[in-house]
Amino acid sequence: MKQQYFHTLLLATLLGLNIGGCSQAPPMLIVPEITGESVRLQMKLHKTSSSFDWQHSFAIYVDDGGLCCEGRLPVQGTYHVDKDGATFEPDFPFAEGTAYRVRVLSGILENKSDFSLKKVVEDGQEYFETQFTLPIRQPIKPAKVVRIYPSSAELPANLLRFYIYFSSSMRSGFAQDALKLVTENGRQVEGALMHFKQELWSPDQKRLTVLFDPGRIKRGVSTNLEAGPALREGESYRLIIDRAWKNARGVKLEMGYEKRFRVGPALRSVPDPLKWQMTLPSSNSFEELTIEFKRPFDHALLRRMFEVRDDEGNAVVGTITVDKMETRWHFKPSNPWQHGDYVVVVDAALEDLAGNNLQGLLDRPVAEELSGATSIDLPFKIN
Amino acid sequence: MKQFKFLIVIFMLVLLPGAFNAIVTAQEIQSAAALGFSPDGVLFVGDNVGGAIYAFDMGKGTAPAKPAPVNVENIDARVASILGVGPGAIVINDLAVHPVTQEIYLSVTRGYGSFAQPAIVKVDGNGNLTNIRLSEVKYTKQTLHDVPDGSKHFQARGMMEAPTAKDLVKAEAPMHTLAIMDIEYYKGELFIAGISNEEFASTLRRIPYPFSGKYTSSKIKMWHIAHDHYETRAPIRALVAKNFNGADYLIAAYTCSPVVLIPIKDLKDGASVTGKTIGDMGNGQPLDMVLFNHPMMKKEYLFVTNNSRMPQVFPVDGLVDAKEYKPETLEPGMKMDPMGVFPYGPLGYMTMFVGSSLHIDLLNEMYFVSLTRDAQTGSLDLESLVTMFPVKLHRLYAEYDFPGVAPPEM
Numbered sequence: 165m166k167q168q169y170f171h172t173l174l175l176a177t178l179l180g181l182n183i184g185g186c187s188q189a190p191p192m193l194i195v196p197e198i199t200g201e202s203v204r205l206q207m208k209l210h211k212t213s214s215s216f217d218w219q220h221s222f223a224i225y226v227d228d229g230g231l232c233c234e235g236r237l238p239v240q241g242t243y244h245v246d247k248d249g250a251t252f253e254p255d256f257p258f259a260e261g262t263a264y265r266v267r268v269l270s271g272i273l274e275n276k277s278d279f280s281l282k283k284v285v286e287d288g289q290e291y292f293e294t295q296f297t298l299p300i301r302q303p304i305k306p307a308k309v310v311r312i313y314p315s316s317a318e319l320p321a322n323l324l325r326f327y328i329y330f331s332s333s334m335r336s337g338f339a340q341d342a343l344k345l346v347t348e349n350g351r352q353v354e355g356a357l358m359h360f361k362q363e364l365w366s367p368d369q370k371r372l373t374v375l376f377d378p379g380r381i382k383r384g385v386s387t388n389l390e391a392g393p394a395l396r397e398g399e400s401y402r403l404i405i406d407r408a409w410k411n412a413r414g415v416k417l418e419m420g421y422e423k424r425f426r427v428g429p430a431l432r433s434v435p436d437p438l439k440w441q442m443t444l445p446s447s448n449s450f451e452e453l454t455i456e457f458k459r460p461f462d463h464a465l466l467r468r469m470f471e472v473r474d475d476e477g478n479a480v481v482g483t484i485t486v487d488k489m490e491t492r493w494h495f496k497p498s499n500p501w502q503h504g505d506y507v508v509v510v511d512a513a514l515e516d517l518a519g520n521n522l523q524g525l526l527d528r529p530v531a532e533e534l535s536g537a538t539s540i541d542l543p544f545k546i547n
Numbered sequence: 548m549k550q551f552k553f554l555i556v557i558f559m560l561v562l563l564p565g566a567f568n569a570i571v572t573a574q575e576i577q578s579a580a581a582l583g584f585s586p587d588g589v590l591f592v593g594d595n596v597g598g599a600i601y602a603f604d605m606g607k608g609t610a611p612a613k614p615a616p617v618n619v620e621n622i623d624a625r626v627a628s629i630l631g632v633g634p635g636a637i638v639i640n641d642l643a644v645h646p647v648t649q650e651i652y653l654s655v656t657r658g659y660g661s662f663a664q665p666a667i668v669k670v671d672g673n674g675n676l677t678n679i680r681l682s683e684v685k686y687t688k689q690t691l692h693d694v695p696d697g698s699k700h701f702q703a704r705g706m707m708e709a710p711t712a713k714d715l716v717k718a719e720a721p722m723h724t725l726a727i728m729d730i731e732y733y734k735g736e737l738f739i740a741g742i743s744n745e746e747f748a749s750t751l752r753r754i755p756y757p758f759s760g761k762y763t764s765s766k767i768k769m770w771h772i773a774h775d776h777y778e779t780r781a782p783i784r785a786l787v788a789k790n791f792n793g794a795d796y797l798i799a800a801y802t803c804s805p806v807v808l809i810p811i812k813d814l815k816d817g818a819s820v821t822g823k824t825i826g827d828m829g830n831g832q833p834l835d836m837v838l839f840n841h842p843m844m845k846k847e848y849l850f851v852t853n854n855s856r857m858p859q860v861f862p863v864d865g866l867v868d869a870k871e872y873k874p875e876t877l878e879p880g881m882k883m884d885p886m887g888v889f890p891y892g893p894l895g896y897m898t899m900f901v902g903s904s905l906h907i908d909l910l911n912e913m914y915f916v917s918l919t920r921d922a923q924t925g926s927l928d929l930e931s932l933v934t935m936f937p938v939k940l941h942r943l944y945a946e947y948d949f950p951g952v953a954p955p956e957m
Contacts, residue, residue: 236628
């Protein structure tokens, strides 16, 4: 009933009708149904309303279920007063999933007997009170898992990370339950994946970085000695993503997903860029410069850790693509290649799938120095 | 009736997206962290996510009749209440005091992840909280074109053994969280400590105010006594500007914890400037640096808070003539807390502080105002503390608390 009236009111406003003064309109408190809406007190106010302390007389509190509301601070916003009542517009939209309590001081109403809400008395003053919680809105489409990296079906025994890409923003706090690593016959590998209170999401909450427990992949660390490595060479596993995982709007995934992979030998050597194979483009062309690696690298870093420079040290503008399961890197220039000397500068922070970078191994002994170079130059000549 | 419902749906579709957008995009600032003030009430806000400095004109205002303390317990819960969310859904990033009105401004993040929104909350002399509607305040903006983008992160390192899970999480933080560390207004310019997107990352930006669209960026190098090498990446954490004998300097504090003097005249665009290392307060991360006049010593002092030790207090008058620590004149090797060598240089004394100050500023000539994590209850409180001795008597029982014992003479 209440809702219908609200809609009627909206419709009337749209059509330019004035039903505000309509005497049969029931007095009511209209609470928001979605974020971005205001709280409306649809009721004749006492004639002294211009002198009201609105923050006290028509107050909206965050309702944490505890004692309310003496000593609490109401939500701040703007009060718009008109001849038929008052509207509270919060400075920040009411948050979905948060409970709010609305209190109206009965003394501000012209005729308080019209009001049918619960009455409370605090500090000798009488209030009408109601609560509301905005439901978490349902989106049109459930999220999908669009990519999982590394993309190879064979991964090293000391794999450090998975990256899971979703088609829309996801909710935090589900990884622990919704993400499992199981063996080929379905037995869960306990303690393999790290679970943090603060999950490693990209700012848009569309990419989750999943870390293997470093204790299980590093040699000589107590968890590795006790529980053994999480991934055993020669065996097969599945990374299972449960459908129960909710997106930012509270809707489950479109379906469950899994990535199957075999485990190959651990990567325990520092990558050697001098062994990479370059395929050179010809001059006056837009052909791709290609580098083929001896092992796959972290897909995100492959897009950031390389820079092509000309003989004057200026960065060459172009687009980077990666394929062959993150073992091949392509660079297509925006302008044609010229005759002359170029160099690919590779940041030594480039990591392979086990977190080893060009300076050292992830699990190097603490005393072992890193190699000094912070970048490696791969010079080439265009003829 | 069916048709009526249909009309309603159309109406909702037309109305709602517009209304929602109006709220979300009325202000363009993406995050609010480091704060600073000009003497006439312009509030500077560092936006690490958007890579910009905003200047909000809060007005010059009038000074209160006399210096008074401001205390608000459970400030985080109260800020959350007025912003309409639960107490766990906000983070207070910095505080700054309006130099005339002595009102306290807090930079806040409301919500997390993709729902995070910046807010500025004012605390007046009576402890009343007001959300500042940023969309209604006149502002100007200087974009920083050289901040790291959100995709760069740190490298993992471990203590005694290879990195632990927490170390890996720390390494995954985006580097732009250090883009703007501190903002100091001095003689018509802003001095912004932070990092750039270059390998020689430690950067001091010098921005004229009012903003002209142009600024200079200098790379800052310094000898790190405790680490035993020159450093060019880790940023200045806190800084103040000061004139010594007619020349202007920045006094800067770094992690683990050198204090460095930088002549302002050297800060030219593209310059690589080596700061003069005059001491080291000891391991830990400096948080804030505040100049104050010591009422008993009748001298100007620096008060430096730290996340790992008590605040360090030292007079500023001797700093410009202090000896420079350089590799040539120092014993080689790491110098760490366990070796008991701190503080190095003329860096005064540690003073008592009950609890942990997360952010601090000078409130007026008598008080600091600190956002303090209480040592006993864990509550986050906004509290005023006497500058020369920031003691909290209510947290200590001593001889003087027994009946009949005369209080100590100050």
